[in-house]
Amino acid sequence: AQKVTQAQTEISVVEKEDVTLDCVYETRDTTYYLFWYKQPPSGELVFLIRRNSFDEQNEISGRYSWNFQKSTSSFNFTITASQVVDSAVYFCALSEGSGGSNYKLTFGKGTLLTVNP
């Protein structure tokens, strides 16, 4: 069974600090997909990134970067020079990729990030 753990329930930082959100996953499948979604205070869910299990290359998008390490089953998300607008709940999610398993999507419990001015 697939599982996603986001051990950090809440994180509070001061603007311009760097912050890393942790995500650890469990799956028996060799093909799987990992995601990060953002839920700002307004409530909508916004897709940030998708990574498949065969691509361990780290990704950077502006102030956002993602570190995927299969050896530790982790897919961590770093925000550099955080801003108040980054305040949100961030969800990590996992979908297995083979057979009928790719229809299920499992989310972690989320990390509430508060960036204070």
Add this chain to the structure above:
Amino acid sequence: EAQVTQNPRYLITVTGKKLTVTCSQNMNHEYMSWYRQDPGLGLRQIYYSMNVEVTDKGDVPEGYKVSRKEKRNFPLILESPSPNQTSLYFCASSTRGGNQPQHFGDGTRLSIL
């Protein structure tokens, strides 16, 4: 504009009174799914549909029904709502499955008294 539309956005109702939350997408997506979000529990998948007339249970299907008679619509039905179904509900769609980026609706906040 590509979107997933849920109605109603807010509903307060009483135990046992059947209700339906509608979900419609205009992106011709094959895959649609429902989630509930509860404090401390994150998002949990209720049901999903791979295509018209094809649905399956997610992690928390008890007390819910769904149908997929048309590609664009995926209503969530609570036949006999109970207070433990008070939650924030999201509908989502994607091109082919959970392994694709999901497009989410704006959410429906249900309160069952």
